[in-house]
Amino acid sequence: MNTKPLKYRYTLETYDPKVRKHICPACKKRTFVRYVDLESGEYVSTDVGRCDREEKCGYHKKPRDYFEENGGGPKKEYFFPRAVKKVSSDNHFSIVSSQLAKDTMTAYEKNNLISFIKSRWGKDAVQKITTSYQIGTCRFWPGATIFWQQDSDGRFRTGKIMLYNRENGHRIKDPVSRIMWVHKLPMFSDFNLKQCLFGEHLIKEKDCPIAIVESEKTAIIASFFFPDAIWLATGGLNNLQSDKTRCLSGREVILFPDLGAETKWIMQADSIPHLKNAKVSTWLMKHSTQKDKDEGLDIGDWLIKLPSVRKFQIKDFL
Ligand SMILES: [Zn+2]
Structure with missing residues (x-):
């Protein structure tokens, strides 16, 4: 074979x-x-x-x-280009060419998650979120979103491709979870993956508190409601790791674990020297029902339920 x-x-x-x-x-x-x-x-x-x-x-x-x-055929702005500039290597890890990443930052009307965000909070939210987080659109599944992992030096480490429901913004998990990675696409080979936190490229922009959540979707939504913080996502419950958080050394860090994941994140943060001073928000725990807890909701789910856009201050959610 x-x-x-x-x-x-x-x-x-x-x-x-x-x-x-x-x-x-x-x-x-x-x-x-x-x-x-x-x-x-x-x-x-x-x-x-x-x-x-x-x-x-x-x-x-x-x-x-x-x-x-x-006529027809691939349109550059919506598809991945057929021929990709060879993945360049930076000593220890591979990166995706920034041109390839930038080519996907368009066609937001076809992007299910971005369409949901627009329907809930309007054009301003879309503008702010897609610009700062460099969200991509791709047709791996029609309507899919790419969360590019761009590091603080501007290099694209990889992208997480996820499919959401256009109407309610929920992830499509049925019949199987729709998650794919850019570095696993057929156009890449021998890719030496080293992930970073989603949103890491934003940390040098301003000297404000850094809030960390698990889900990329939650990070982008929360950034719209809490403009006084930089929101990053680990992309997974177990991804609060020392090598990925080193870039946060010396910064004020506030963790926003999903309901039910508080203990795990407190323990993980305790074991990482540069997260020793990180605070853990327990606000959601105090403001949620048993049902919310059973479902393991997060701050993003709470924000989505709000009837209208409000701007919050992160210090009120500690
Ligand atoms: Zn023949």
């Missing part, structure tokens, strides 16, 4: 031995292998492919030929 990572957006389907060949449009034999769009998983078109009877038939129509005839 061919396990070599695929580097192109379109590929002949032969890499999967289970796939049955199709009828060739030229010789009508079942020897035809179609091109697949790796981003959507769909065929380009029924006549785009190569006949395996190379000597006798030789039919070969490439995706490029098809798009030249019919």
Whole structure:
């Protein structure tokens, strides 16, 4: 089996031995292998492919030929570019080219999470959030959001691709959780991953308290309600780690754990020297119902329930 990572957006389907060949449009034999769009998983078109009877038939129509005839094809601003600038390496870890990341920072009307944010809090919220957090849109799943992990030196470490419900802003978990990583896309290979906190690129912008939550969605929403802090996300319950938080040394840090995760985060923070002075907000615990606690809600869920936009001060939530 061919396990070599695929580097192109379109590929002949032969890499999967289970796939049955199709009828060739030229010789009508079942020897035809179609091109697949790796981003959507769909065929380009029924006549785009190569006949395996190379000597006798030789039919070969490439995706490029098809798009030249019919128009359409990948639009740079919504899709990942087909050919990606080689991932550059910075001593110990790989980075995604900033041009690739920037090319995804558009098409917000197609981005489910951003559309939800717009419907709840309007254009200003979208403007502020997409600009500061450099949110991406991608078609890995139609409507998906990319949370780019950009470090404090401006390098894109990777991006987390997630799909949300456009109407209520909830994550799509059914039938399976829709989470994917940019560095796992076929265009990347030999990627030496080193993640950073989501939002890390913002910490040098101003000298204000740093609030840390688990979910990227919560970080971007909270940033709109609490402009007096910089909101970062760990991206997971177990991601409050020493190497990722080193950049916060000397800063005022306030942790906002999900309901039920308070003890875990207090213990994690205690074990990290540069988080020794971090405060842990217990505000949500005091202002939530048993049902909220059972569901493990977070400050973002609480903010979403508010009837209108208000601006808060972080010191009132300690
Ligand atoms: Zn043929």
